[in-house]
Amino acid sequence: MVTLTVGLLLLLLLLHLLPLLVLLFSHKSSRINRRDSCGGRVLPPGPRPLPFIGNLHELIGQTIHIALRRLSKEHGSLMHLKLGTTSAVVASSAEAASEILRAQDANFCSRPRLAAVTRFSYGGLDIGTSPFGDRWKKLRRFAGAKMFGLHKVESFSWIRFQEVETLVSSVRSASSQGKLINLSEMALCLFNNIAYREVFSKRVSAEGDCTVSPHHGLIKEVMELMAGFNFGDFFPSLWWVDVLSGWKAKLDGRFREMDRTFDKEIQERLKNGLGRYEDFLDEILLRELEFDPSLGFHLSRNDVKALLMDMFLGGTDTSAVTLEWGMAELMRNPAIRKKAQEEVRRIAGEEGRVEEKDINQLHYLKMVIKETLRLHPPTTLLAPHECMQDTKLQGYDVTAKTMAIINAWAIGRDPRSWDRPEAFWPERFEVRRVDFRGSSFELIPFGSGRRICPGMALGLAGIELAFANILCHFDWDLPNGTTPEELDMEERFGLSTHRKKPLVLVAAIPRS
Numbered sequence: 325m326v327t328l329t330v331g332l333l334l335l336l337l338l339l340h341l342l343p344l345l346v347l348l349f350s351h352k353s354s355r356i357n358r359r360d361s362c363g364g365r366v367l368p369p370g371p372r373p374l375p376f377i378g379n380l381h382e383l384i385g386q387t388i389h390i391a392l393r394r395l396s397k398e399h400g401s402l403m404h405l406k407l408g409t410t411s412a413v414v415a416s417s418a419e420a421a422s423e424i425l426r427a428q429d430a431n432f433c434s435r436p437r438l439a440a441v442t443r444f445s446y447g448g449l450d451i452g453t454s455p456f457g458d459r460w461k462k463l464r465r466f467a468g469a470k471m472f473g474l475h476k477v478e479s480f481s482w483i484r485f486q487e488v489e490t491l492v493s494s495v496r497s498a499s500s501q502g503k504l505i506n507l508s509e510m511a512l513c514l515f516n517n518i519a520y521r522e523v524f525s526k527r528v529s530a531e532g533d534c535t536v537s538p539h540h541g542l543i544k545e546v547m548e549l550m551a552g553f554n555f556g557d558f559f560p561s562l563w564w565v566d567v568l569s570g571w572k573a574k575l576d577g578r579f580r581e582m583d584r585t586f587d588k589e590i591q592e593r594l595k596n597g598l599g600r601y602e603d604f605l606d607e608i609l610l611r612e613l614e615f616d617p618s619l620g621f622h623l624s625r626n627d628v629k630a631l632l633m634d635m636f637l638g639g640t641d642t643s644a645v646t647l648e649w650g651m652a653e654l655m656r657n658p659a660i661r662k663k664a665q666e667e668v669r670r671i672a673g674e675e676g677r678v679e680e681k682d683i684n685q686l687h688y689l690k691m692v693i694k695e696t697l698r699l700h701p702p703t704t705l706l707a708p709h710e711c712m713q714d715t716k717l718q719g720y721d722v723t724a725k726t727m728a729i730i731n732a733w734a735i736g737r738d739p740r741s742w743d744r745p746e747a748f749w750p751e752r753f754e755v756r757r758v759d760f761r762g763s764s765f766e767l768i769p770f771g772s773g774r775r776i777c778p779g780m781a782l783g784l785a786g787i788e789l790a791f792a793n794i795l796c797h798f799d800w801d802l803p804n805g806t807t808p809e810e811l812d813m814e815e816r817f818g819l820s821t822h823r824k825k826p827l828v829l830v831a832a833i834p835r836s
Protein backbone atom coordinates (compact mmCIF):
# COMPACT_ATOMS: atom_id res chain seq x y z
CA MET A 325 0.00 0.00 0.00
CA VAL A 326 2.87 2.31 0.93
CA THR A 327 4.62 1.59 -2.38
CA LEU A 328 1.38 2.28 -4.20
CA THR A 329 0.95 5.65 -2.50
CA VAL A 330 4.55 6.67 -3.07
CA GLY A 331 4.30 5.64 -6.71
CA LEU A 332 1.06 7.55 -7.13
CA LEU A 333 2.61 10.64 -5.57
CA LEU A 334 5.58 10.37 -7.90
CA LEU A 335 3.26 10.09 -10.84
CA LEU A 336 1.21 13.10 -9.75
CA LEU A 337 4.41 15.08 -9.27
CA LEU A 338 5.56 14.13 -12.73
CA LEU A 339 2.24 15.11 -14.26
CA HIS A 340 2.49 18.49 -12.55
CA LEU A 341 6.01 18.96 -13.84
CA LEU A 342 4.97 17.96 -17.33
CA PRO A 343 4.22 21.46 -18.67
CA LEU A 344 7.64 22.62 -17.46
CA LEU A 345 9.41 19.67 -19.04
CA VAL A 346 7.51 20.25 -22.29
CA LEU A 347 8.65 23.90 -22.27
CA LEU A 348 12.23 22.96 -21.56
CA PHE A 349 12.53 20.33 -24.22
CA SER A 350 10.01 21.08 -26.94
CA HIS A 351 11.77 24.09 -28.45
CA LYS A 352 14.79 21.89 -28.92
CA SER A 353 12.76 19.36 -30.85
CA SER A 354 14.47 19.26 -34.21
CA ARG A 355 15.08 17.04 -37.17
CA ILE A 356 18.23 15.45 -35.90
CA ASN A 357 19.54 11.97 -36.04
CA ARG A 358 19.82 10.69 -32.52
CA ARG A 359 21.88 8.08 -30.85
CA ASP A 360 20.09 5.69 -28.54
CA SER A 361 20.91 5.33 -24.87
CA CYS A 362 23.58 2.71 -25.65
CA GLY A 363 25.24 5.41 -27.73
CA GLY A 364 26.22 3.31 -30.68
CA ARG A 365 23.08 3.16 -32.78
CA VAL A 366 21.75 5.94 -35.01
CA LEU A 367 18.00 6.14 -34.68
CA PRO A 368 15.66 7.59 -37.32
CA PRO A 369 14.94 11.30 -36.74
CA GLY A 370 12.18 12.26 -34.37
CA PRO A 371 11.06 14.73 -31.73
CA ARG A 372 13.29 14.93 -28.67
CA PRO A 373 11.84 12.68 -25.96
CA LEU A 374 11.10 13.98 -22.48
CA PRO A 375 12.50 12.11 -19.50
CA PHE A 376 10.30 9.17 -18.49
CA ILE A 377 7.31 9.79 -20.78
CA GLY A 378 9.31 10.07 -24.01
CA ASN A 379 7.09 11.51 -26.77
CA LEU A 380 3.75 10.44 -25.32
CA HIS A 381 2.79 14.03 -24.52
CA GLU A 382 2.75 14.69 -28.29
CA LEU A 383 -0.01 12.10 -28.77
CA ILE A 384 -2.22 11.75 -25.72
CA GLY A 385 -5.56 13.52 -25.91
CA GLN A 386 -5.24 13.97 -29.67
CA THR A 387 -6.43 12.03 -32.69
CA ILE A 388 -3.30 9.92 -32.98
CA HIS A 389 -3.01 9.53 -36.77
CA ILE A 390 -3.39 13.31 -37.15
CA ALA A 391 -0.80 14.03 -34.44
CA LEU A 392 1.59 11.53 -36.06
CA ARG A 393 1.21 13.18 -39.45
CA ARG A 394 1.94 16.58 -37.91
CA LEU A 395 5.12 15.21 -36.34
CA SER A 396 6.19 13.45 -39.54
CA LYS A 397 5.95 16.73 -41.48
CA GLU A 398 8.61 18.06 -39.15
CA HIS A 399 10.76 14.98 -38.62
CA GLY A 400 10.40 12.92 -41.77
CA SER A 401 8.37 10.05 -43.15
CA LEU A 402 10.37 7.50 -41.17
CA MET A 403 10.37 8.75 -37.62
CA HIS A 404 11.44 7.40 -34.28
CA LEU A 405 9.33 7.93 -31.16
CA LYS A 406 9.82 6.92 -27.59
CA LEU A 407 6.49 5.98 -26.03
CA GLY A 408 7.29 5.58 -22.35
CA THR A 409 9.71 2.65 -22.36
CA THR A 410 8.67 1.46 -25.83
CA SER A 411 10.55 2.38 -29.00
CA ALA A 412 8.47 2.90 -32.12
CA VAL A 413 9.16 3.72 -35.74
CA VAL A 414 6.40 5.46 -37.67
CA ALA A 415 6.07 5.23 -41.46
CA SER A 416 4.15 8.10 -43.07
CA SER A 417 4.99 7.69 -46.75
CA ALA A 418 4.52 4.97 -49.36
CA GLU A 419 8.29 4.56 -49.53
CA ALA A 420 8.73 4.05 -45.79
CA ALA A 421 5.74 1.67 -45.64
CA SER A 422 7.13 -0.35 -48.53
CA GLU A 423 10.46 -0.67 -46.75
CA ILE A 424 8.74 -2.13 -43.66
CA LEU A 425 5.92 -4.15 -45.26
CA ARG A 426 7.72 -5.36 -48.40
CA ALA A 427 11.51 -5.13 -48.24
CA GLN A 428 11.67 -6.12 -44.57
CA ASP A 429 8.31 -7.81 -44.14
CA ALA A 430 9.90 -11.05 -42.93
CA ASN A 431 11.38 -9.13 -40.00
CA PHE A 432 8.40 -6.87 -39.21
CA CYS A 433 5.52 -9.34 -39.41
CA SER A 434 5.12 -9.98 -35.69
CA ARG A 435 2.84 -8.16 -33.26
CA PRO A 436 3.63 -6.35 -30.01
CA ARG A 437 1.88 -7.65 -26.92
CA LEU A 438 -0.48 -4.89 -25.82
CA ALA A 439 -2.72 -5.35 -22.79
CA ALA A 440 -6.19 -4.76 -24.27
CA VAL A 441 -5.78 -6.75 -27.47
CA THR A 442 -4.08 -9.53 -25.53
CA ARG A 443 -7.04 -9.71 -23.14
CA PHE A 444 -9.66 -9.75 -25.88
CA SER A 445 -7.71 -12.37 -27.85
CA TYR A 446 -7.52 -14.73 -24.83
CA GLY A 447 -3.80 -14.09 -24.42
CA GLY A 448 -2.90 -13.57 -28.10
CA LEU A 449 -4.43 -16.83 -29.37
CA ASP A 450 -6.21 -15.35 -32.38
CA ILE A 451 -4.85 -14.62 -35.87
CA GLY A 452 -4.65 -10.84 -35.57
CA THR A 453 -2.49 -10.60 -32.46
CA SER A 454 -0.54 -13.88 -32.58
CA PRO A 455 3.20 -13.41 -32.83
CA PHE A 456 4.65 -14.53 -36.16
CA GLY A 457 5.35 -18.26 -36.20
CA ASP A 458 4.12 -21.68 -37.17
CA ARG A 459 0.95 -21.52 -35.09
CA TRP A 460 -0.10 -18.19 -36.67
CA LYS A 461 0.57 -19.57 -40.17
CA LYS A 462 -1.55 -22.65 -39.52
CA LEU A 463 -4.45 -20.67 -38.07
CA ARG A 464 -4.38 -18.22 -40.94
CA ARG A 465 -4.35 -20.99 -43.54
CA PHE A 466 -7.19 -22.79 -41.75
CA ALA A 467 -9.35 -19.65 -41.48
CA GLY A 468 -8.57 -18.90 -45.13
CA ALA A 469 -10.14 -22.18 -46.15
CA LYS A 470 -13.10 -22.02 -43.78
CA MET A 471 -13.98 -18.33 -43.83
CA PHE A 472 -12.02 -16.00 -46.12
CA GLY A 473 -11.28 -17.98 -49.29
CA LEU A 474 -13.04 -16.91 -52.52
CA HIS A 475 -15.30 -19.97 -52.61
CA LYS A 476 -16.40 -19.21 -49.03
CA VAL A 477 -16.99 -15.54 -49.90
CA GLU A 478 -19.24 -16.71 -52.77
CA SER A 479 -21.01 -19.24 -50.59
CA PHE A 480 -22.05 -16.42 -48.23
CA SER A 481 -23.58 -14.38 -51.04
CA TRP A 482 -27.18 -15.37 -50.14
CA ILE A 483 -26.59 -14.07 -46.58
CA ARG A 484 -25.41 -10.69 -47.91
CA PHE A 485 -28.36 -10.59 -50.31
CA GLN A 486 -30.93 -11.21 -47.56
CA GLU A 487 -29.31 -8.83 -45.09
CA VAL A 488 -29.06 -6.00 -47.60
CA GLU A 489 -32.74 -6.56 -48.47
CA THR A 490 -33.53 -6.27 -44.76
CA LEU A 491 -31.53 -3.05 -44.54
CA VAL A 492 -33.43 -1.62 -47.51
CA SER A 493 -36.81 -2.57 -46.04
CA SER A 494 -35.83 -1.07 -42.64
CA VAL A 495 -34.86 2.21 -44.32
CA ARG A 496 -38.06 2.16 -46.37
CA SER A 497 -40.20 1.55 -43.32
CA ALA A 498 -38.54 4.35 -41.31
CA SER A 499 -38.71 6.71 -44.27
CA SER A 500 -42.43 6.07 -44.86
CA GLN A 501 -43.05 6.99 -41.20
CA GLY A 502 -41.20 10.26 -41.75
CA LYS A 503 -38.26 9.21 -39.55
CA LEU A 504 -34.66 10.22 -40.05
CA ILE A 505 -32.23 7.42 -40.94
CA ASN A 506 -29.27 6.86 -38.65
CA LEU A 507 -27.09 5.27 -41.29
CA SER A 508 -24.16 4.78 -38.90
CA GLU A 509 -26.28 2.60 -36.63
CA MET A 510 -27.85 0.73 -39.49
CA ALA A 511 -24.50 0.02 -41.16
CA LEU A 512 -23.15 -1.49 -37.95
CA CYS A 513 -26.33 -3.52 -37.55
CA LEU A 514 -26.08 -4.79 -41.14
CA PHE A 515 -22.48 -5.99 -40.88
CA ASN A 516 -22.99 -7.37 -37.39
CA ASN A 517 -25.83 -9.52 -38.71
CA ILE A 518 -23.85 -10.61 -41.77
CA ALA A 519 -20.81 -11.61 -39.66
CA TYR A 520 -23.01 -13.37 -37.10
CA ARG A 521 -24.80 -15.40 -39.74
CA GLU A 522 -21.53 -16.36 -41.44
CA VAL A 523 -20.08 -17.55 -38.14
CA PHE A 524 -23.08 -18.67 -36.03
CA SER A 525 -25.80 -19.14 -38.69
CA LYS A 526 -28.13 -16.76 -36.85
CA ARG A 527 -28.99 -13.08 -36.75
CA VAL A 528 -28.48 -10.82 -33.75
CA SER A 529 -31.42 -8.51 -34.47
CA ALA A 530 -35.12 -9.29 -34.46
CA GLU A 531 -36.37 -10.91 -37.66
CA GLY A 532 -36.76 -8.40 -40.47
CA ASP A 533 -35.07 -5.60 -38.55
CA CYS A 534 -31.86 -3.75 -39.36
CA THR A 535 -31.95 -0.62 -37.23
CA VAL A 536 -29.81 -0.94 -34.10
CA SER A 537 -27.41 -3.77 -33.32
CA PRO A 538 -27.77 -5.20 -29.80
CA HIS A 539 -23.96 -5.47 -29.83
CA HIS A 540 -23.41 -1.80 -30.67
CA GLY A 541 -22.27 -0.74 -27.17
CA LEU A 542 -20.01 -3.77 -26.75
CA ILE A 543 -18.31 -3.39 -30.14
CA LYS A 544 -17.81 0.35 -29.64
CA GLU A 545 -16.24 -0.05 -26.21
CA VAL A 546 -14.04 -2.99 -27.19
CA MET A 547 -12.72 -1.09 -30.23
CA GLU A 548 -12.03 1.99 -28.07
CA LEU A 549 -10.27 -0.04 -25.38
CA MET A 550 -8.12 -1.79 -27.99
CA ALA A 551 -6.96 1.51 -29.47
CA GLY A 552 -6.82 3.59 -26.30
CA PHE A 553 -3.98 4.42 -23.94
CA ASN A 554 -3.15 2.49 -20.77
CA PHE A 555 -0.11 2.82 -18.54
CA GLY A 556 1.01 -0.82 -18.41
CA ASP A 557 1.78 -0.96 -22.15
CA PHE A 558 4.25 1.92 -22.04
CA PHE A 559 5.40 1.91 -18.40
CA PRO A 560 5.36 -1.75 -17.33
CA SER A 561 6.24 -0.82 -13.73
CA LEU A 562 3.13 1.40 -13.58
CA TRP A 563 0.65 -1.40 -14.43
CA TRP A 564 -1.07 -0.66 -11.13
CA VAL A 565 -2.18 2.78 -12.35
CA ASP A 566 -4.47 0.93 -14.78
CA VAL A 567 -5.97 -0.85 -11.78
CA LEU A 568 -6.44 2.34 -9.74
CA SER A 569 -7.80 4.31 -12.67
CA GLY A 570 -10.52 1.73 -13.30
CA TRP A 571 -9.18 0.95 -16.79
CA LYS A 572 -8.46 -2.67 -15.89
CA ALA A 573 -11.93 -3.15 -14.40
CA LYS A 574 -13.51 -1.74 -17.54
CA LEU A 575 -11.36 -4.03 -19.70
CA ASP A 576 -12.28 -7.07 -17.63
CA GLY A 577 -15.96 -6.12 -17.69
CA ARG A 578 -16.12 -5.83 -21.49
CA PHE A 579 -14.04 -8.98 -21.88
CA ARG A 580 -16.47 -10.93 -19.68
CA GLU A 581 -19.42 -9.59 -21.65
CA MET A 582 -17.87 -10.71 -24.94
CA ASP A 583 -16.84 -14.04 -23.44
CA ARG A 584 -20.41 -14.68 -22.19
CA THR A 585 -21.73 -13.99 -25.69
CA PHE A 586 -19.40 -16.62 -27.18
CA ASP A 587 -20.06 -19.09 -24.36
CA LYS A 588 -23.79 -18.84 -24.93
CA GLU A 589 -23.42 -19.55 -28.65
CA ILE A 590 -21.03 -22.44 -28.03
CA GLN A 591 -23.26 -24.09 -25.41
CA GLU A 592 -26.31 -23.72 -27.62
CA ARG A 593 -24.45 -25.30 -30.53
CA LEU A 594 -23.15 -28.20 -28.46
CA LYS A 595 -26.69 -28.81 -27.20
CA ASN A 596 -28.19 -28.74 -30.70
CA GLY A 597 -25.48 -30.99 -32.10
CA LEU A 598 -22.38 -30.23 -34.09
CA GLY A 599 -22.11 -30.54 -37.85
CA ARG A 600 -25.66 -29.50 -38.81
CA TYR A 601 -24.84 -25.98 -39.85
CA GLU A 602 -21.40 -26.46 -41.37
CA ASP A 603 -20.58 -22.86 -40.48
CA PHE A 604 -17.40 -21.45 -38.95
CA LEU A 605 -18.53 -22.29 -35.41
CA ASP A 606 -19.05 -25.93 -36.41
CA GLU A 607 -15.67 -26.03 -38.12
CA ILE A 608 -13.74 -24.77 -35.11
CA LEU A 609 -15.66 -26.70 -32.47
CA LEU A 610 -15.05 -29.90 -34.44
CA ARG A 611 -11.33 -29.12 -34.28
CA GLU A 612 -11.62 -28.82 -30.54
CA LEU A 613 -13.09 -32.31 -30.33
CA GLU A 614 -11.00 -34.02 -33.00
CA PHE A 615 -7.42 -33.60 -34.13
CA ASP A 616 -7.24 -32.27 -37.70
CA PRO A 617 -3.88 -33.10 -39.35
CA SER A 618 -4.30 -30.26 -41.86
CA LEU A 619 -4.49 -27.77 -38.96
CA GLY A 620 -1.76 -29.58 -37.09
CA PHE A 621 -2.90 -29.00 -33.51
CA HIS A 622 -5.95 -29.35 -31.29
CA LEU A 623 -7.90 -26.14 -30.72
CA SER A 624 -8.54 -25.37 -27.07
CA ARG A 625 -11.77 -23.67 -25.97
CA ASN A 626 -9.86 -20.40 -25.68
CA ASP A 627 -8.45 -20.85 -29.21
CA VAL A 628 -12.04 -21.26 -30.41
CA LYS A 629 -13.18 -18.08 -28.68
CA ALA A 630 -10.16 -16.10 -29.87
CA LEU A 631 -10.99 -17.03 -33.46
CA LEU A 632 -14.62 -16.05 -32.88
CA MET A 633 -13.37 -12.68 -31.64
CA ASP A 634 -11.42 -12.13 -34.90
CA MET A 635 -14.51 -12.78 -37.00
CA PHE A 636 -16.90 -10.91 -34.70
CA LEU A 637 -14.78 -7.74 -34.52
CA GLY A 638 -12.69 -7.89 -37.70
CA GLY A 639 -15.69 -8.33 -39.92
CA THR A 640 -18.13 -5.84 -38.47
CA ASP A 641 -16.79 -2.43 -37.61
CA THR A 642 -14.34 -2.00 -40.52
CA SER A 643 -17.05 -2.59 -43.11
CA ALA A 644 -19.61 -0.43 -41.28
CA VAL A 645 -17.13 2.45 -41.07
CA THR A 646 -16.42 2.26 -44.81
CA LEU A 647 -20.11 2.50 -45.68
CA GLU A 648 -20.58 5.32 -43.18
CA TRP A 649 -17.70 7.45 -44.55
CA GLY A 650 -18.50 6.62 -48.15
CA MET A 651 -22.07 7.90 -47.79
CA ALA A 652 -20.86 10.93 -45.83
CA GLU A 653 -18.52 11.84 -48.71
CA LEU A 654 -21.35 11.40 -51.21
CA MET A 655 -23.55 13.71 -49.14
CA ARG A 656 -20.79 16.34 -49.25
CA ASN A 657 -20.38 15.84 -53.00
CA PRO A 658 -23.83 15.79 -54.64
CA ALA A 659 -22.46 15.64 -58.21
CA ILE A 660 -20.50 12.49 -57.39
CA ARG A 661 -23.53 11.03 -55.64
CA LYS A 662 -25.68 11.68 -58.71
CA LYS A 663 -23.13 10.04 -61.02
CA ALA A 664 -22.80 6.96 -58.78
CA GLN A 665 -26.56 6.71 -58.43
CA GLU A 666 -27.15 6.96 -62.18
CA GLU A 667 -24.69 4.13 -62.79
CA VAL A 668 -26.26 1.93 -60.12
CA ARG A 669 -29.81 2.54 -61.36
CA ARG A 670 -28.82 1.90 -64.96
CA ILE A 671 -27.31 -1.47 -64.02
CA ALA A 672 -30.20 -2.37 -61.73
CA GLY A 673 -32.56 -1.93 -64.66
CA GLU A 674 -36.10 -3.21 -64.34
CA GLU A 675 -35.35 -5.47 -61.43
CA GLY A 676 -34.94 -2.36 -59.34
CA ARG A 677 -32.12 -3.79 -57.24
CA VAL A 678 -28.46 -4.63 -57.60
CA GLU A 679 -27.29 -8.21 -57.20
CA GLU A 680 -23.75 -9.49 -56.80
CA LYS A 681 -23.59 -10.62 -60.42
CA ASP A 682 -23.95 -6.90 -61.39
CA ILE A 683 -21.21 -5.52 -59.17
CA ASN A 684 -18.38 -5.84 -61.69
CA GLN A 685 -20.22 -3.46 -63.99
CA LEU A 686 -20.26 -0.72 -61.33
CA HIS A 687 -16.96 0.85 -62.31
CA TYR A 688 -17.72 4.26 -60.87
CA LEU A 689 -19.03 2.92 -57.56
CA LYS A 690 -15.86 0.87 -57.19
CA MET A 691 -13.84 4.06 -57.62
CA VAL A 692 -16.04 5.77 -55.01
CA ILE A 693 -15.26 2.95 -52.56
CA LYS A 694 -11.56 3.09 -53.37
CA GLU A 695 -11.53 6.84 -52.81
CA THR A 696 -13.37 6.32 -49.51
CA LEU A 697 -10.71 3.85 -48.38
CA ARG A 698 -7.96 6.30 -49.41
CA LEU A 699 -9.34 9.18 -47.33
CA HIS A 700 -10.85 7.09 -44.56
CA PRO A 701 -8.94 3.83 -44.06
CA PRO A 702 -10.99 2.23 -41.25
CA THR A 703 -7.92 1.27 -39.22
CA THR A 704 -5.91 4.44 -39.80
CA LEU A 705 -2.69 2.99 -38.34
CA LEU A 706 -3.27 -0.62 -39.55
CA ALA A 707 -2.45 -2.96 -36.65
CA PRO A 708 0.92 -2.43 -34.96
CA HIS A 709 3.77 -4.58 -36.27
CA GLU A 710 6.84 -5.58 -34.29
CA CYS A 711 10.44 -5.90 -35.42
CA MET A 712 11.85 -9.32 -34.62
CA GLN A 713 15.61 -8.73 -35.07
CA ASP A 714 17.93 -5.71 -35.03
CA THR A 715 18.01 -4.20 -38.49
CA LYS A 716 18.53 -1.04 -40.55
CA LEU A 717 15.71 0.97 -42.12
CA GLN A 718 16.72 3.60 -44.67
CA GLY A 719 20.18 3.45 -43.10
CA TYR A 720 18.98 3.98 -39.51
CA ASP A 721 19.24 1.45 -36.73
CA VAL A 722 16.10 -0.26 -35.49
CA THR A 723 16.32 -2.75 -32.66
CA ALA A 724 14.35 -5.93 -32.06
CA LYS A 725 10.99 -5.37 -30.27
CA THR A 726 10.59 -1.89 -31.79
CA MET A 727 6.95 -1.29 -32.64
CA ALA A 728 6.27 -0.33 -36.28
CA ILE A 729 3.31 1.97 -36.83
CA ILE A 730 2.16 2.51 -40.41
CA ASN A 731 0.09 5.67 -40.80
CA ALA A 732 -2.12 4.49 -43.68
CA TRP A 733 -4.30 7.57 -43.19
CA ALA A 734 -1.37 9.97 -43.72
CA ILE A 735 -0.06 7.92 -46.65
CA GLY A 736 -3.46 8.12 -48.37
CA ARG A 737 -3.31 11.92 -48.09
CA ASP A 738 0.37 12.39 -48.90
CA PRO A 739 0.79 15.17 -51.53
CA ARG A 740 3.93 13.39 -52.81
CA SER A 741 1.68 10.53 -53.92
CA TRP A 742 -1.65 12.20 -54.67
CA ASP A 743 -2.87 15.28 -56.57
CA ARG A 744 -5.45 17.25 -54.59
CA PRO A 745 -4.92 14.81 -51.70
CA GLU A 746 -7.70 16.14 -49.46
CA ALA A 747 -10.36 16.17 -52.21
CA PHE A 748 -12.88 13.37 -52.63
CA TRP A 749 -12.32 12.74 -56.31
CA PRO A 750 -13.02 9.16 -57.48
CA GLU A 751 -12.17 10.05 -61.11
CA ARG A 752 -8.48 10.11 -60.12
CA PHE A 753 -8.56 6.32 -60.49
CA GLU A 754 -9.57 6.49 -64.17
CA VAL A 755 -6.01 7.40 -65.04
CA ARG A 756 -4.23 6.18 -61.95
CA ARG A 757 -4.32 2.38 -61.85
CA VAL A 758 -3.54 2.13 -58.14
CA ASP A 759 -5.10 -0.76 -56.27
CA PHE A 760 -5.59 -1.39 -52.57
CA ARG A 761 -4.63 -5.05 -52.52
CA GLY A 762 -1.22 -4.51 -50.99
CA SER A 763 1.10 -3.87 -53.91
CA SER A 764 0.63 -0.08 -54.27
CA PHE A 765 1.96 1.39 -51.07
CA GLU A 766 0.23 4.75 -51.64
CA LEU A 767 -3.05 2.98 -50.79
CA ILE A 768 -2.92 0.33 -48.08
CA PRO A 769 -6.22 0.30 -46.15
CA PHE A 770 -5.89 -3.49 -45.79
CA GLY A 771 -2.16 -3.43 -45.02
CA SER A 772 0.33 -5.41 -47.07
CA GLY A 773 2.72 -8.32 -46.79
CA ARG A 774 2.31 -11.38 -44.59
CA ARG A 775 -0.12 -9.65 -42.22
CA ILE A 776 -2.37 -8.19 -44.92
CA CYS A 777 -6.06 -8.42 -44.04
CA PRO A 778 -7.29 -11.90 -44.96
CA GLY A 779 -10.93 -10.69 -44.87
CA MET A 780 -10.55 -8.16 -47.69
CA ALA A 781 -12.69 -9.96 -50.29
CA LEU A 782 -15.32 -10.82 -47.69
CA GLY A 783 -15.53 -7.26 -46.41
CA LEU A 784 -15.62 -5.68 -49.86
CA ALA A 785 -18.39 -7.99 -51.10
CA GLY A 786 -20.73 -6.74 -48.36
CA ILE A 787 -19.74 -3.09 -48.70
CA GLU A 788 -20.26 -3.04 -52.48
CA LEU A 789 -23.66 -4.72 -52.35
CA ALA A 790 -24.94 -2.51 -49.52
CA PHE A 791 -23.61 0.71 -51.06
CA ALA A 792 -25.09 -0.09 -54.48
CA ASN A 793 -28.53 -0.89 -53.07
CA ILE A 794 -28.92 2.07 -50.73
CA LEU A 795 -28.05 4.32 -53.67
CA CYS A 796 -30.39 2.43 -55.96
CA HIS A 797 -33.45 2.42 -53.70
CA PHE A 798 -33.38 5.89 -52.14
CA ASP A 799 -32.77 9.55 -52.83
CA TRP A 800 -30.70 10.82 -49.93
CA ASP A 801 -30.60 14.24 -48.37
CA LEU A 802 -29.21 16.01 -45.32
CA PRO A 803 -31.75 16.83 -42.60
CA ASN A 804 -32.95 20.20 -41.35
CA GLY A 805 -31.60 22.22 -44.25
CA THR A 806 -27.96 21.27 -43.53
CA THR A 807 -25.85 22.13 -46.57
CA PRO A 808 -23.18 19.69 -47.87
CA GLU A 809 -20.44 22.06 -46.68
CA GLU A 810 -21.90 22.06 -43.16
CA LEU A 811 -21.77 18.27 -42.77
CA ASP A 812 -19.50 17.52 -39.81
CA MET A 813 -16.65 15.19 -40.81
CA GLU A 814 -14.90 14.98 -37.44
CA GLU A 815 -13.46 11.59 -36.48
CA ARG A 816 -13.70 9.54 -33.32
CA PHE A 817 -10.52 7.52 -32.81
CA GLY A 818 -10.81 3.82 -32.11
CA LEU A 819 -9.42 0.65 -33.62
CA SER A 820 -11.73 1.61 -36.49
CA THR A 821 -12.16 5.33 -36.94
CA HIS A 822 -15.85 6.25 -36.96
CA ARG A 823 -17.45 9.61 -37.48
CA LYS A 824 -17.67 11.56 -34.25
CA LYS A 825 -21.34 12.25 -34.90
CA PRO A 826 -23.49 9.55 -36.47
CA LEU A 827 -24.53 10.07 -40.07
CA VAL A 828 -28.22 10.94 -39.90
CA LEU A 829 -29.98 11.39 -43.24
CA VAL A 830 -33.34 11.72 -44.97
CA ALA A 831 -34.15 8.87 -47.34
CA ALA A 832 -36.85 9.46 -49.93
CA ILE A 833 -38.31 6.70 -52.06
CA PRO A 834 -37.98 7.87 -55.68
CA ARG A 835 -41.15 8.03 -57.77
CA SER A 836 -40.91 5.47 -60.55
Ligand code: HEM
Nearest residue numbers: 451452634638639642643706707769770771775777779783
Ligand atom coordinates in the same frame (compact mmCIF):
# COMPACT_ATOMS: atom_id res chain seq x y z
C1 HEM B 1 -13.33 -2.85 -45.13
C2 HEM B 1 -13.05 -3.97 -44.52
C3 HEM B 1 -11.75 -4.28 -43.83
C4 HEM B 1 -10.63 -3.50 -43.65
C5 HEM B 1 -10.39 -2.08 -44.17
C6 HEM B 1 -9.67 -4.27 -42.91
C7 HEM B 1 -8.41 -3.83 -42.55
C8 HEM B 1 -7.47 -4.60 -41.91
C9 HEM B 1 -6.13 -4.16 -41.57
C10 HEM B 1 -5.58 -2.79 -41.87
C11 HEM B 1 -5.49 -5.19 -40.96
C12 HEM B 1 -4.07 -5.17 -40.39
C13 HEM B 1 -3.05 -5.34 -41.49
C14 HEM B 1 -1.62 -5.20 -40.98
O1 HEM B 1 -1.33 -5.56 -39.85
O2 HEM B 1 -0.77 -4.71 -41.72
C15 HEM B 1 -6.42 -6.29 -40.90
C16 HEM B 1 -6.12 -7.52 -40.35
C17 HEM B 1 -7.05 -8.50 -40.18
N1 HEM B 1 -8.35 -8.50 -40.63
FE1 HEM B 1 -9.25 -7.06 -41.70
N2 HEM B 1 -10.22 -5.49 -42.61
C18 HEM B 1 -11.48 -5.55 -43.17
C19 HEM B 1 -12.36 -6.62 -43.13
C20 HEM B 1 -12.13 -7.78 -42.46
C21 HEM B 1 -13.07 -8.86 -42.35
C22 HEM B 1 -14.45 -8.89 -43.01
C23 HEM B 1 -12.50 -9.82 -41.55
C24 HEM B 1 -13.04 -11.13 -41.06
C25 HEM B 1 -14.25 -11.57 -41.13
C26 HEM B 1 -11.17 -9.35 -41.20
C27 HEM B 1 -10.27 -10.04 -40.43
C28 HEM B 1 -8.95 -9.66 -40.22
C29 HEM B 1 -7.98 -10.48 -39.50
C30 HEM B 1 -8.21 -11.84 -38.87
C31 HEM B 1 -6.78 -9.75 -39.48
C32 HEM B 1 -5.44 -10.15 -38.83
C33 HEM B 1 -4.48 -10.68 -39.88
C34 HEM B 1 -3.13 -11.08 -39.30
O3 HEM B 1 -2.67 -10.48 -38.33
O4 HEM B 1 -2.53 -12.04 -39.81
N3 HEM B 1 -11.00 -8.12 -41.77
N4 HEM B 1 -7.60 -5.92 -41.47
